[in-house]
Amino acid sequence: DIQMTQSPSSLSASVGDRVTITCRASQSISTYLNWYQQKPGKAPKLLIYTASNLHTGVPSRFSGSGSGTDFTLTISSLRPEDSATYFCQQSYRTPPLTFGGGTKVNIK
Amino acid sequence: QVQLVESGGGVVQPGKSLRLSCAASGFTFNTYAMHWVRQAPGKGLEWVAVISSDETNKYYADSLKGRFTISRDNSKYMMYLQMNSLRPEDTAVYYCARPPNWGSHYFDYWGQGTLVTVSS
DSSP: OOOEEEEOSEEEEOTTOOEEEEEEESSOOTTOEEEEEEOTTSOOEEEEETTTEEOTTOOTTEEEEEETTEEEEEESSOOGGGOEEEEEEEOSSOSSOEEOOOEEEEEO | OOEEEEEOOEEEOTTOOEEEEEEEESSOGGGSOEEEEEEOTTSOEEEEEEEOTTSSOEEEOGGGTTOEEEEEEGGGTEEEEEEOSOOGGGOEEEEEEEOSSTTOOSOSEEOOOEEEEEOO
C-alpha cells in the first residue's frame, strides 16, 4: 500500500499569512493527489484534485502543486474560516485509497 | 442537487452486527462507483470499501479481514455496508462518498456520516 505522510501535524498562523502543508507519498504517484478540508463535526470537502486542480467553488487562495512523491497545499492569505484539518489522499494505486494523517490549521 | 444520507449507526456490543445504509439522490446512481470511508474519533480518514456501478466489483481495506460486505440496490438508489463481528476499533463515523466520474478515485460528494460505537 502507498503510505501518505503529512507535515506538520498542526500549525498556528495569523490571518493573512501564507500557509504551506506538505504531503509525501511512499512511492511515486504522478499527480494523483487530492486535498480535502474538514471542519469539526462535518464531512470532508474536496479542495484540490490531481495535485493542482481547484474544485468548483473553492476560493482561489487555495492552490496545490507537486508531482511524484512530494506535494504541497498552499493557502496564500489565511482567513479565519480556513481553520480546519486538511487531508491529502492518493488515487494512483487503488485499492486501497490512502489518506495522510491530517494537518490541523489553527488561527492565532 | 447531489445528496448522500447515511443511516443505521448506533451503539452495538463487540461481536455483533450492524448494517449501514446510504441513500443517494440528485444524480444517476447506477453510473457511479460508491465508497465507504470511516473516521475514528479524533483520528484521520480510513478508506473502507468500494463497489462498482453495476455491483460486479467490490474491494475492501485489508484491515477488515472479510468482516464487512458492501452492496447496493440501484433501483432504490441505496448502498449498504454490512458489518459483522464488530470490534471496539471499528468505532468511527462512517461516510459514504461518491467520485466525480468513472475512473476517478477521489470524492466530490460526501454524506454527513453516521456514528458507529462498538462497546459493551
